[in-house]
Every structure is written in C-alpha cells, then in structure tokens.
Amino acid sequence: MNYRGSSAYDQSEFFSNYLKRRDRKDSxxxxxxxxxxxxxxxxxTNRTVLDLGCGDARFGKELLENGAKQYTGLEGSKQMAATAIQQISGMNGEIHLESMESFHYPQNEYDLVTSRFAIHYVDNIQKLFNNVHHALKENGKFVFSVQHPLTTSSFESKKAGDRRENWIVDDYFIVGERKEPWMDEVVIKFHRxxxxxxxxxxxxGFQIVDLREGEPKIEHFSNEEEFKRRLRIPVVLAFSCVK
Structure with a gap:
C-alpha cells in the first residue's frame, strides 16, 4: 500500500518503528x-512559532522550554498528533490535527514558521509558501528543511534496504511524485x-538569507563510520528566509 502525507504514521507498527529510528543519536x-x-x-526568545508537520512536537517542547512565547503545531496523523498533545501538555502551545495544506493561515500572526523534513510530502509548494508568507509578521522568519533533492530524485538504490551504501541520482529534472520504500512500507514524496x-x-515574496546542504560535523556523531558514510552525499536541504 502507498501512503500519502502523514497517513503512514497512523499505522501502529510503522509509528513505533519510526520513533525508534528517530531516537537514534546518529540519525x-x-x-x-x-x-x-x-x-x-x-x-x-518571546517568539510565536508555527510548526508545519510538527510530528510528536518534541521540537515544540524544546522551543517552549528555551524561551519561545507560544507554539502552534500542525499534524495530519491522529496518532502523531495525540503524542504531540501529550508532549506539550501544560505548556503554552497547541496542536491542530490538520495538514499544512488545509490549515487556514491567519494574516501577520507568527514571528517564526518552521518545518522539519515535512514539506517534501507536499505537492503544491507555491501555494504553501504563499500561505506562510501571509501568516508571518513583517520581518518574520521561515526556516525549513527537506530531504535533499539528490536523494529524492530516485529511490532505486533503496530496493536493497533502507540503509543505502550507494546512491543512484536519476531523473533529477523530472519533478513530481516519487514512491519511497521505507520501513517495509511505501510512502509518497514529491521531488523538486x-x-x-x-x-x-x-x-x-521571501528574501532568502541562507541555504544549507547539511555537511556533517564529527562532533554530532557517536559513530565515526556513520559520520564518514554521511560525508558521501547530502541528505538535508535547509532554507532560512525573511518576509
């Protein structure tokens, strides 16, 4: 079965396996x-934050614990949203069981909009970026990460398993839907x-002030072998933008 958006996380086994993988220090x-x-x-500090595809909201909890004024998370998976609600219980935050595509974006509401490894599930990014720009206050910041396009261009090399030792880059300029084998399921992502x-x-309408391709740093790894493997190809693309 092919899963779109956050629907895969409503499968109990997939959800459990994801959390185990997510907790690995070297992930x-x-x-x-x-x-x-x-x-x-x-x-x-004292910023209002909107987090698109917030997952279990551990990021939101960290932001609130370290000075954010208010946190709003959007999450389309019922199972993930329930975990997120528990995560920030008693804190100045809220979770909406809603996708980033369907959310009604208020005007000039947030100081900061974030999204971590979620926008590659979205088909129409132009509409999404327009909505984010609408929702940010003047001089507000939009910071997000996606899976690097070199890795979303083709998932042919994943047919041998999730842990890739070689990467096939193919059909790079053919944009659109991709089917990724992941943790014994198939999830739909959008390559661009x-x-x-x-x-x-x-x-x-954004001014792009920074772009990163996720060059690994040895101090963030506990395993030198994994660090060296991650030097071979970028897996992260991150942007910092200002309204």
Whole structure:
C-alpha cells in the first residue's frame, strides 16, 4: 500500500518503528538536520512559532522550554498528533490535527514558521509558501528543511534496504511524485530541484538569507563510520528566509 502525507504514521507498527529510528543519536534528524535548524533559527526568545508537520512536537517542547512565547503545531496523523498533545501538555502551545495544506493561515500572526523534513510530502509548494508568507509578521522568519533533492530524485538504490551504501541520482529534472520504500512500507514524496524551491520562495515574496546542504560535523556523531558514510552525499536541504 502507498501512503500519502502523514497517513503512514497512523499505522501502529510503522509509528513505533519510526520513533525508534528517530531516537537514534546518529540519525540524520539528530546528527545533521537538528543543529542546522537551530543555527538558522537563531534567537527565538518571546517568539510565536508555527510548526508545519510538527510530528510528536518534541521540537515544540524544546522551543517552549528555551524561551519561545507560544507554539502552534500542525499534524495530519491522529496518532502523531495525540503524542504531540501529550508532549506539550501544560505548556503554552497547541496542536491542530490538520495538514499544512488545509490549515487556514491567519494574516501577520507568527514571528517564526518552521518545518522539519515535512514539506517534501507536499505537492503544491507555491501555494504553501504563499500561505506562510501571509501568516508571518513583517520581518518574520521561515526556516525549513527537506530531504535533499539528490536523494529524492530516485529511490532505486533503496530496493536493497533502507540503509543505502550507494546512491543512484536519476531523473533529477523530472519533478513530481516519487514512491519511497521505507520501513517495509511505501510512502509518497514529491521531488523538486533546489532551483525550484528557490524560485517558489522568491515568487512568494521571501528574501532568502541562507541555504544549507547539511555537511556533517564529527562532533554530532557517536559513530565515526556513520559520520564518514554521511560525508558521501547530502541528505538535508535547509532554507532560512525573511518576509
């Protein structure tokens, strides 16, 4: 079966397996993407935050514990949203069981909009970026990460298993839907080039102030072998933009 958006996380076994993988210190989320996102965000003290595809909201909890004024998370999976609600219980935050595509974006509401490894599930990024621009206050910041387009261009090399030792880059300029074998299921993602992300942001009215491709740093890894493997190809693409 093919799963779109966050629907795969409503499968109990998939959800459980994901959380185990996500908690690994040397996972790309923790060893590569996390440090970059915090660096791009900078000071978030007393900021109102909207998080698109918030998952279990552990990120939201960290933001609130470290000075964010208010946190709103959007999550389309019932199972993931329930976990997120528990995660920030008693804190100044809220979780909406809603996708980032269907959410009604208020005007000039947020100081910071974030999204971590979620926008590659979205087909129409131009509409999404327009909505984010609408929802940000003047000089507000939009910081997000996606799976690097070099890895979403083709999932042919994953047929041998989730842990890739070689990467096939193919059909790079053929954008659109891709089917990724992942944890014994198939999830739908949308491939687009770095240039297309850049152009969509500019058309939405953003000023792009930084771009990162997730160069690994040894201090974030507990395993030197995994660090060296991650030096071979970028797995993260992150943008920092200002309204």
């Amino acid at each position: 790309p989320n923790n060893a590569i993407e996390g440090p970059i996102i915090y660096e791009l965000i900078g000071d978030f 080039t770095i240039e297309q992300y850049f152009q969509a942001l500019v058309r939405a």
